[in-house]
Amino acid sequence: MHTPDQTAYEAPDRLRVAVVGTGNIARFHVEALQSMPEDAALVAAVDVDPDNLALFTDRYGIPQRYSDMDRMLREVQPDLVHLCTPPGMHHGQVLACLRAGASAVVEKPPALSLAEMEEMAAAEGPPGQGPWFATLFQHRFGSGARRVQAMAEAGALGRPLVAVCHTLWYRDQAYFDVPWRGRWDTEGGGPTMGHGIHQMDLLLALLGDWSEVSATARRQAREMETEDLSVGHVSFANGAVAGIINSVLSPREESYVRVDFERATVELSHLYGYGDDDWTITPAPGCAEEIAAAWEAGEAGVNSGHSAQLAHVVSALKAKEAPPVSSTESLRTMRLVAGIYASAAQHRAITAGELRQGSRFFERMHGGGTPW
Numbered sequence: 441m442h443t444p445d446q447t448a449y450e451a452p453d454r455l456r457v458a459v460v461g462t463g464n465i466a467r468f469h470v471e472a473l474q475s476m477p478e479d480a481a482l483v484a485a486v487d488v489d490p491d492n493l494a495l496f497t498d499r500y501g502i503p504q505r506y507s508d509m510d511r512m513l514r515e516v517q518p519d520l521v522h523l524c525t526p527p528g529m530h531h532g533q534v535l536a537c538l539r540a541g542a543s544a545v546v547e548k549p550p551a552l553s554l555a556e557m558e559e560m561a562a563a564e565g566p567p568g569q570g571p572w573f574a575t576l577f578q579h580r581f582g583s584g585a586r587r588v589q590a591m592a593e594a595g596a597l598g599r600p601l602v603a604v605c606h607t608l609w610y611r612d613q614a615y616f617d618v619p620w621r622g623r624w625d626t627e628g629g630g631p632t633m634g635h636g637i638h639q640m641d642l643l644l645a646l647l648g649d650w651s652e653v654s655a656t657a658r659r660q661a662r663e664m665e666t667e668d669l670s671v672g673h674v675s676f677a678n679g680a681v682a683g684i685i686n687s688v689l690s691p692r693e694e695s696y697v698r699v700d701f702e703r704a705t706v707e708l709s710h711l712y713g714y715g716d717d718d719w720t721i722t723p724a725p726g727c728a729e730e731i732a733a734a735w736e737a738g739e740a741g742v743n744s745g746h747s748a749q750l751a752h753v754v755s756a757l758k759a760k761e762a763p764p765v766s767s768t769e770s771l772r773t774m775r776l777v778a779g780i781y782a783s784a785a786q787h788r789a790i791t792a793g794e795l796r797q798g799s800r801f802f803e804r805m806h807g808g809g810t811p812w
């Protein structure tokens with residue numbers, strides 16, 4: 441484990457924050473940060489594209505601009521860095537931040553392989569001190585998900601039995617013309633890694649540890665290196681079983697998560713973000729009053745999105761706690777992604793435990809070579 445300079449990370453009243461990568465997604469980070477000015481000050485932005493950088497820093501009034509992240513880390517010494525760069529950059533940039541004593545929030549996917557994830561986790565600082573990295577998985581943080589999680593943890597819903605997790609999205613061929621998309625060495629995978637990972641992360645937040653997965657992945661319609669479709673079923677340590685589809689081929693788009701617990705069916709139907717009204721709770725016979733009371737008692741009114749998660753990230757860092765979604769939790773989600781690829785490539789069931797050092801699917805999501 442890398443041991444940071446003990447004096448390097450002191451959480452101040454107001455975190456000094458930098459953004460690296462000023463393309464499409466960065467604005468969601470900045471707008472979230474600007475909504476909490478008493479807790480976070482945006483002090484610098486970095487991009488290798490001078491036009492993107494100038495437009496972005498002018499628009500948001502960011503005082504310092506850099507073309508080189510390492511120089512920014514040395515000169516600015518931020519408390520927190522938001523990494524909004526393409527996926528192939530994340531591993532090296534997270535390591536550089538942690539080694540400079542700065543915590544990082546990294547966009548999904550946090551790395552290209554489980555090996556990279558474990559190296560990043562090992563570079564975090566000690567409990568109570570940090571620095572840490574968090575992965576941007578914003579769908580855990582809407583009040584609907586938090587309510588269901590609280591109800592499940594309190595035992596109000598009974599045992600989870602069967603679940604559905606669909607990311608049925610549509611991306612045309614032009615979408616994959618962006619050079620880093622649809623390639624193993626720059627995106628790490630197709631819709632399993634790049635799109636369905638959000639819904640799968642939410643599923644894992646609701647159901648906990650997974651134990652075994654069987655999957656098929658195909659390239660059905662798009663010209664790209666990776667899959668454009670994966671279909672799997674996954675077993676959980678608590679006995680639940682879930683069916684998963686990750687697609688970029690579906691003209692009627694939907695993100696759908698459903699869990700049938702003993703006492704209620706919980707459903708979420710949305711596309712790229714949800715509010716409380718996108719959840720439906722159907723109680724089992726005889727459970728209506730109890731389920732309605734538990735649902736009404738929970739947190740309400742928070743839509744899923746960057747703002748919801750980043751509020752938790754900033755408050756955790758100010759309390760010197762590991763920010764969500766932690767390295768342990770995001771590694772579990774990435775292990776499921778790797779399990780789907782390993783199963784599809786080898787035509788057999790994969791256990792979570794076998795995706796360790798020594799497995800070729802630990803080193804690279806597709807295990808090397810051409811999986812299908």
Ligand SMILES: NC(=O)c1ccc[n+]([C@@H]2O[C@H](COP(=O)([O-])OP(=O)(O)OC[C@H]3O[C@@H](n4cnc5c(N)ncnc54)[C@H](O)[C@@H]3O)[C@@H](O)[C@H]2O)c1
Binds near residue numbers: 462466526549
């Ligand atoms: N959480 C979500 O819902 C969500 C949605 C869309 C994208 N994303 C993720 O966000 C990340 C970025 O996606 P995007 O669509 O914003 O990409 P983008 O191509 O629009 O922006 C990336 C930016 O990073 C810059 N960049 C590249 N290399 C750099 C380097 N070495 N140093 C500094 N800047 C560099 C580019 O010049 C560009 O401005 C990806 O990982 C993507 O998967 C997440």
